[in-house]
Amino acid sequence: MALPDENKALEYKLEYSEQALKTVSAFANYGDGKIVFGVADDGSVRGLTDVRNTRLQIENAINDSLAPRPEYNLATIQTAEGTIIELTVLRGNQPPYFYKGRAYKRIDTSTTPIDPSELRNLVKSELDTLYDQAVIADQELTFGILEDELRRTKGIKELDDDTLRTLDLVRDGKFTRAGEWLADSNHNSRCATRIVRFGPTISTFRDRQDFEGVSLIVQYKGALEMYGKWYETYEEIEGFKRVPRILVPREAYREAVLNALIHRRLDLNAAVQVAMYDDRIEITSPGGLPQGISKADYLFGRVSNPRNPTLTMVFYLLNYIEKFGTGISRIKSAYEDYAAQPQFNISENFIRLVLPVIDYKKPRQGEDLPSHLLRLLDEHGTLSRAELETMSDFSASSIRNALSELMEQDLVRRTGAARSTRYELLR
Numbered sequence: 001m002a003l004p005d006e007n008k009a010l011e012y013k014l015e016y017s018e019q020a021l022k023t024v025s026a027f028a029n030y031g032d033g034k035i036v037f038g039v040a041d042d043g044s045v046r047g048l049t050d051v052r053n054t055r056l057q058i059e060n061a062i063n064d065s066l067a068p069r070p071e072y073n074l075a076t077i078q079t080a081e082g083t084i085i086e087l088t089v090l091r092g093n094q095p096p097y098f099y100k101g102r103a104y105k106r107i108d109t110s111t112t113p114i115d116p117s118e119l120r121n122l123v124k125s126e127l128d129t130l131y132d133q134a135v136i137a138d139q140e141l142t143f144g145i146l147e148d149e150l151r152r153t154k155g156i157k158e159l160d161d162d163t164l165r166t167l168d169l170v171r172d173g174k175f176t177r178a179g180e181w182l183a184d185s186n187h188n189s190r191c192a193t194r195i196v197r198f199g200p201t202i203s204t205f206r207d208r209q210d211f212e213g214v215s216l217i218v219q220y221k222g223a224l225e226m227y228g229k230w231y232e233t234y235e236e237i238e239g240f241k242r243v244p245r246i247l248v249p250r251e252a253y254r255e256a257v258l259n260a261l262i263h264r265r266l267d268l269n270a271a272v273q274v275a276m277y278d279d280r281i282e283i284t285s286p287g288g289l290p291q292g293i294s295k296a297d298y299l300f301g302r303v304s305n306p307r308n309p310t311l312t313m314v315f316y317l318l319n320y321i322e323k324f325g326t327g328i329s330r331i332k333s334a335y336e337d338y339a340a341q342p343q344f345n346i347s348e349n350f351i352r353l354v355l356p357v358i359d360y361k362k363p364r365q366g367e368d369l370p371s372h373l374l375r376l377l378d379e380h381g382t383l384s385r386a387e388l389e390t391m392s393d394f395s396a397s398s399i400r401n402a403l404s405e406l407m408e409q410d411l412v413r414r415t416g417a418a419r420s421t422r423y424e425l426l427r
Contacts, residue, residue: 008109011033011034011111013037013038014038016037016057020035021062021065023035025102027089028089028092029114033088036084036087045082048083059074067097074086132177135171136177139174141183143179145218167313181266182215182216193271195208209226245360246358248358249355249358258327261285261311263306264308265287271286279356283355285352294426296412301327340357341368370402373403381424385399385400410426411425411426
């Protein structure tokens with residue numbers, strides 16, 4: 001029986017030994033592979049003397065020694081030269097797979113441990129997949145709405161299988177979670193946005209729209225329609241002129257809704273919530289900041305790795321997003337000429353943006369002190385309180401109080417002591 005040479009996905013063993021479990025870890029971590037027992041390194045079949053006991057050894061060793069347990073198949077094959085056992089290990093969807101506390105990979109025909117940086121990348125890759133790139137059970141999805149939008153923005157004539165794969169909405173022939181959330185309809189109750197226009201009290205509803213189990217495109221456009229209905233531009237008479245006024249900057253609202261829809265945690269059983277009031281709009285997104293992103297990073301637009309990269313890319317292709325990582329800056333810029341400023345409430349469980357209605361009777365007082373201090377620290381890296389006072393038009397006591405508040409909010413930290421005390425952003 002002629003067998004191929006050993007390669008990255010094929011290894012031969014004369015008999016079972018625990019060394020084979022390292023290769024099982026490698027295949028489960030990076031790609032399907034086979035280990036054939038009863039075959040020499042040169043590919044010559046020698047056969048196994050105790051096939052039944054060897055099978056049991058392999059099964060028990062994999063089940064007891066690898067965590068998490070990978071998917072595998074065992075096959076007993078009769079050849080003219082003897083009986084061999086073929087172990088097929090499938091790449092798992094829960095990497096890393098450890099054997100005795102170590103994870104392994106294949107380099108050509110050898111198996112080696114994964115170094116710490118590779119292990120972090122493997123974990124990060126899996127965390128990303130958990131959100132919008134994992135395959136799903138529901139395989140009865142249609143994409144008429146997405147197809148229409150791509151035809152309008154990119155001139156794509158038909159959303160065929162190749163395009164779905166290119167967009168990462170299909171993997172290995174199956175729809176991904178991103179595909180589910182962009183499909184015309186789905187059976188996922190998490191895929192929801194709830195919008196309420198309140199009256200004078202929270203017990204009074206003037207209007208309500210619930211979007212559940214429909215495309216994020218529909219949810220996004222529905223949120224814009226509700227904004228247009230309740231926060232239309234109006235006019236005021238100043239002297240002999242009619243001056244157009246806005247209640248809430250449309251660009252700020254649009255960016256806040258986009259952030260909530262595409263950067264939320266998809267695995268939480270919660271909807272994006274838009275609460276509209278006479279004096280403000282609150283947009284709440286399920287889930288806190290992604291791992292490794294600080295509050296300062298978020299507020300200054302330093303989020304380079306989106307939580308849901310596939311959804312983000314599709315919205316970019318649809319021209320809903322003009323440039324990656326600029327949403328928060330755009331929200332702030334939309335309010336830069338007004339006294340009222342947006343608020344960002346960040347917790348472990350949600351992110352809430354509060355967009356105030358503009359009061360034109362209040363003149364712009366300049367940048368508020370906390371934002372001013374954060375900007376200075378972002379530009380200069382580290383500053384003393386005396387340096388901050390020199391760069392600001394605020395009193396020493398106001399700066400001292402503002403720094404204390406920023407430290408309580410985990411946005412700024414203090415280093416040194418006495419005259420050596422300095423302040424820097426908590427990244």
